[in-house]
Amino acid sequence: MAEEQNKAQAEEQVELQQESEQAENVAEGVVEGVVEGDAGDSAEPDLAAQLEAARQEAADAKEQALRAAAEAQNVRRRAEKDAENARKYALEKFAADVLVVADNLDRALAAADTENEELKPLIEGVELTRKAFVDALARHKVEQIDPAGQPFDPEFHEAMAMVPNPDVEPNTVIDVMQKGYTLNGRLLRAAMVVVAKAAE
Incomplete structure (x- = not known):
């Protein structure tokens, strides 16, 4: 049972890291687009909107990652409590x-x-x-x-x-x-x- 919990925790950590990396990649891509893009007046508002959207997406991804971490912690606590009760009331x-x-x-x-x-x-x-x-x-x-x-x-x-x-x-x-x-x-x-x- 402990091995299954450890495996589930490792999988959750990998998923959280992947989501965070994806959010960072999106933000970096938008910033690179701003740097490499046309510096004309007509492009500036569009690039600024893309940058803001990328920042919002990164913030959303971070919030989702935090929620997933909190849910994983709650699942771990429930599993520990269930295991303790199983030991205490096995007889x-x-x-x-x-x-x-x-x-x-x-x-x-x-x-x-x-x-x-x-x-x-x-x-x-x-x-x-x-x-x-x-x-x-x-x-x-x-x-x-x-x-x-x-x-x-x-x-x-x-x-x-x-x-x-x-x-x-x-x-x-x-x-x-x-x-x-x-x-x-x-x-x-x-x-x-x-x-x-x-x-x-």
Whole structure:
């Protein structure tokens, strides 16, 4: 991709140089015509008009060259931004697919009987597995959204229900049904939450 960009930039520079040279050649040709032409009174206004036209054409060619250079710079910036986004969000689909693993580990821990002594080693193993999995996601910029007790944010939270609760401020997340995730700050999956509302 970098080679294609460099090739396109080189071609644009060659085109700009050719346009500039053509404008200079036109201006030089007109000036030579003025010098070599008939010095009679009838020819002077015609030569002056040709010179002015050549100057205008050179100015137009210069303006076109500047516009082409600006457009080339904009294309290069857009290509760089697209390449950066491709790098930052390359894992988006994969990360979205593996979030179900974290969800299932959360469900397993929620359903586990913590009072049963025989299950404690198994529960600890699941907890360690879940922690290792979440840490691995975090190393690749996949961050967890666990908004319990925070104000509801429609950008990152999805309200599944609103429940009257006089003990907390209205519009506060009181329960998280499913945690959300972001990838490099971009929402990957919204957190599914229960939100408090004012008592009726």
